[in-house]
Amino acid sequence: MNNKQKKASAYWKENIRYLTLLLFIWFIVSFGAGILFKEPLNQFRLGGFKLGFWFAQQGSIYVFVILIFVYVRLMNKLDKKYGYDE
Amino acid sequence: MSVQVWTWILVGITFSLYFGIAIWARAGSTKEFYVAGGGVSPLANGMATAADWMSAASFISMAGIISFAGYDGSVYLMGWTGGYVLLALLLAPYLRKFGKFTVPDFIGDRYYSNTARTVAIVCALIVSFTYVAGQMRGVGIVFSQFLQVDITLGVVIGMAVVLIFAFLGGMKGITYTQVAQYCVLIFAFMVPAFFISIQMTGNPIPQFGMGSKVEEGVYLLDKLDTLHTQLGFKEYTSGTKSTWDIFAITMALMAGTAGLPHVIVRFFTVPKVKDARKSAGYALLLIAILYTTAPAIAVFSRTNLIETVSNKEYNSIPEWFKNWENTGLIAWSDKNKDGKIQYVAGNALSSKKPIYTNKRGANGERLISNANNSANELYVDRDIMVLANPEIANLPNWVIALVAAGGLAAALSTAAGLLLVISTSISHDLIKKQLKPNISEKGELVAARIAIVVAIIIAGIFGIYPPGFVAAVVALAFGLAAASFFPAIVLGIFDKRMNKEGAIAGMVVGISLMLFYMIRYKTGLIGVMDPRPASEWWLGTSPEGFGTFAMFINIIVSIIVSRVTPAPPKNVQEIVESIRIPSGAGEASSH
Numbered sequence: 110m111n112n113k114q115k116k117a118s119a120y121w122k123e124n125i126r127y128l129t130l131l132l133f134i135w136f137i138v139s140f141g142a143g144i145l146f147k148e149p150l151n152q153f154r155l156g157g158f159k160l161g162f163w164f165a166q167q168g169s170i171y172v173f174v175i176l177i178f179v180y181v182r183l184m185n186k187l188d189k190k191y192g193y194d195e
Numbered sequence: 196m197s198v199q200v201w202t203w204i205l206v207g208i209t210f211s212l213y214f215g216i217a218i219w220a221r222a223g224s225t226k227e228f229y230v231a232g233g234g235v236s237p238l239a240n241g242m243a244t245a246a247d248w249m250s251a252a253s254f255i256s257m258a259g260i261i262s263f264a265g266y267d268g269s270v271y272l273m274g275w276t277g278g279y280v281l282l283a284l285l286l287a288p289y290l291r292k293f294g295k296f297t298v299p300d301f302i303g304d305r306y307y308s309n310t311a312r313t314v315a316i317v318c319a320l321i322v323s324f325t326y327v328a329g330q331m332r333g334v335g336i337v338f339s340q341f342l343q344v345d346i347t348l349g350v351v352i353g354m355a356v357v358l359i360f361a362f363l364g365g366m367k368g369i370t371y372t373q374v375a376q377y378c379v380l381i382f383a384f385m386v387p388a389f390f391i392s393i394q395m396t397g398n399p400i401p402q403f404g405m406g407s408k409v410e411e412g413v414y415l416l417d418k419l420d421t422l423h424t425q426l427g428f429k430e431y432t433s434g435t436k437s438t439w440d441i442f443a444i445t446m447a448l449m450a451g452t453a454g455l456p457h458v459i460v461r462f463f464t465v466p467k468v469k470d471a472r473k474s475a476g477y478a479l480l481l482i483a484i485l486y487t488t489a490p491a492i493a494v495f496s497r498t499n500l501i502e503t504v505s506n507k508e509y510n511s512i513p514e515w516f517k518n519w520e521n522t523g524l525i526a527w528s529d530k531n532k533d534g535k536i537q538y539v540a541g542n543a544l545s546s547k548k549p550i551y552t553n554k555r556g557a558n559g560e561r562l563i564s565n566a567n568n569s570a571n572e573l574y575v576d577r578d579i580m581v582l583a584n585p586e587i588a589n590l591p592n593w594v595i596a597l598v599a600a601g602g603l604a605a606a607l608s609t610a611a612g613l614l615l616v617i618s619t620s621i622s623h624d625l626i627k628k629q630l631k632p633n634i635s636e637k638g639e640l641v642a643a644r645i646a647i648v649v650a651i652i653i654a655g656i657f658g659i660y661p662p663g664f665v666a667a668v669v670a671l672a673f674g675l676a677a678a679s680f681f682p683a684i685v686l687g688i689f690d691k692r693m694n695k696e697g698a699i700a701g702m703v704v705g706i707s708l709m710l711f712y713m714i715r716y717k718t719g720l721i722g723v724m725d726p727r728p729a730s731e732w733w734l735g736t737s738p739e740g741f742g743t744f745a746m747f748i749n750i751i752v753s754i755i756v757s758r759v760t761p762a763p764p765k766n767v768q769e770i771v772e773s774i775r776i777p778s779g780a781g782e783a784s785s786h
Binding site for chain 2: 114117118120121124128131132135139140144145147151154155156157158159162163165166167169170171173174176177178181184185188192193194195
């Protein structure tokens, strides 16, 4: 493996690590909090919302938006680190 | 000024704006026609993507569906937004780096096979046509509801408008028109929401109003839950579907969203990989504004509706009730002859839509011939929740007219995006890449324009004569996309060993399984069989959620088949390595 390939595969590994982390959060807020654990979470309240219901109809969507912008930041930094930015 | 006059004025202004943009943004090359020249800024692309994405269904029907489904409606909210996370993280940047015009382009090159390309074209056409038919119908409905124009004429006007800006401008014209359409539709959606939120809760932000207290000092959602329980409905915040089915439907909608060709193609229009990521973020942010407001509208209008009609004398009911009864979206049958409206759980009719006789009843209501024996006396069409919301809340006439302009913007922008995918599939993927590779750029452009005209005419015919299955199939377009494209594209990027045998086998098995399940349990085959009942669903999975099932089968088949057949050739493995690195994307190109 030459230098260029090594760099590329290191970049790809870090990228996969970020993806795994972000998609884990993606899964937890929607399928987790909004669906699978909705009933237990509904015991708690956020103002007038039952918490599980809030995650299903509001919270998960806010987190999705934040996730993409976090991803953009992380990747821009990663691109710079490896000299792939332009 | 009357609502009618306001509507004509607002529709006239917005339509002239779209025309102006179409003339300004004429396309001169195939590149401009297919990907807007590749020079669209991330924010503009985000706005265009949002308008492209939010269809007549999102604008007119979604809040109403949630209003009647309560918690179960969450599948649409999470499904249609969560898909953008998948799109941004797993697809958009890599497809942008790959740098071609279309999804079948990627599938065809990555899997070095014209068979794979053809399978992808067929999937793209099936998905896009089912989807676009619903949009043209939506245009017709808005015209007929608000402007008292015949539905057919409404569809024809809609066809003419889309034709002009899509034909002249291609992707370039469509993109900049969609930017304008986003502004119109979001304004039209938010204004009534602000007004109603203030009226009901004193909080102007609907997202907060939904969780606030109403006058009596109880939380709005608690009040609604109580009303529901009293009338025999399930609590608004709990829902009736099984957890597994909610899970499956949400997953299918997410993967389907990420796999819809008219959404993916938008990310080919920005200059760099970096911009593709950012623009997915903007798109979701702009979509989220509507998607977090819709559940609030659902709660407001549900509460409003119950309070206004439940156990009230028909004679004292507000004017809007009778207006919408006249247009056929509301029906009331005084089953116990007490002159009051009983609205409780259960269907009021023996079939889906009310069948009106020409007579009026004792209270002046329109009589229907298909009322059943249940205690519920009221039929309400779900679409009414957005369409009639401003009237129910007594908002000024210009706000009511605004909703019409917004609904048209939503339907037209989505239709245009889909029609472009259809025409590109034909002129670029089929003619240029397979049938006639040496066609000149000018010839390809002519072919693209002819294809778009033909596609519009077909879509219009579907809109005027909607076959019964269209409505059912639109919801399933997502399942089809999830079962076919999504795995093939993701595996093409993340699994270097994936080869053409695996991908083709996966796509064919996935889409066939989905079509089979859809026909067996949802649409039936006319004259051959009726759909089978829900009790026979596999593992209790509804047809809407089956896309998740078919998607996993697709992935498993792809991986197994690819491991027992030869690895993809060296140059293809190099393509995969290069799309994983963001730099040097260059411009989207045709060769």
